[in-house]
Amino acid sequence: MDEREVTYENQNATARLTINREAARNALSPGVLDGLLKGLDQAEADASVRVVVLTGAGTKAFCAGGDLGGLADGFLAGHEGRRGYGQLLLRLQSFPKPTIARLNGHALAGGMGLVLACDFAIAGSEAQLGLPEIDRGLFPMMLLALLQRHLGRKQALQLLLTGERVSAAEGVRLGLLNQAVEPAGLNAAVDALAEKLAGKSQAILKLGKRAFLAAEDLPLAQAIELLAANLSINVLAEDAAEGVTAFLEKRKPNWKDR
Secondary structure, eight states, X not given: OOTTTEEEEEETTEEEEEEOOGGGTTOBOHHHHHHHHHHHHHHHHOTTOOEEEEEESSSSEXXXXXOGGGGGSOHHHHHHHHHXXXXXXXXXXXXXXXXXXXXXXXXXXXXXXXXHHSSEEEEETTOEEEOGGGGGTOOOTTTHHHHHHHSOHHHHHHHHHXXXXXXXXXXXXXXXXXXXXXXXXXXXXXXXXXXXXXXXXXXXXXXXXXXXXXXXXXXXXXXXXXXXXXXXXXXXXXXXXXXXXXXXXXXXXXXXXX
């Protein structure tokens, strides 16, 4: 991992990945993409990590999207670089541990894609979200696949075709964010959610998230069959037995993450 462009910290069962390009508004460079992917690999391999938080350096931008200078690369190299961003979105969305986007500032263009790919998103109230690509003669092709899964058709097209920004409060209303809080309370809100998630069975979280994603695009009847099979797997887990026993004994469960 390029520690200059992405930093990695592990504290209180939470790995924090920080895009460290404040002067460039934490724009996505090849080094950032590589650093985030390596950071996710490190967090997945570390059993002490139970939650991942993704954020940006400074207070103005979570991530302002890609470096437009990358368009000057050769066609094939540029294409592979853009595919790399898509692979990062897939890696984030399918990551087996819970992920939280901590919006320390604006999330624009490709930065908004990172927000959509995380399981949860909490923003400072001054943060804005938007897709300005249309005003650069571009279109946010890959992240629109995630946007379609968050918004209805007309709301998604409003963002995609106008390039308008929305406030953090509007982002919550639309379902793009979980919370919008005063900037001074951002760390406390993220830490509270991370602590809550860290206290769950990691085995059941992983199973449930995988089932959620798998069922998302299936017809209803197929989704029900898939989820019935996943429930049968769920009830055989050690933590399922522990959870039921703890409930009956009126005590806190002692998860084994199995």
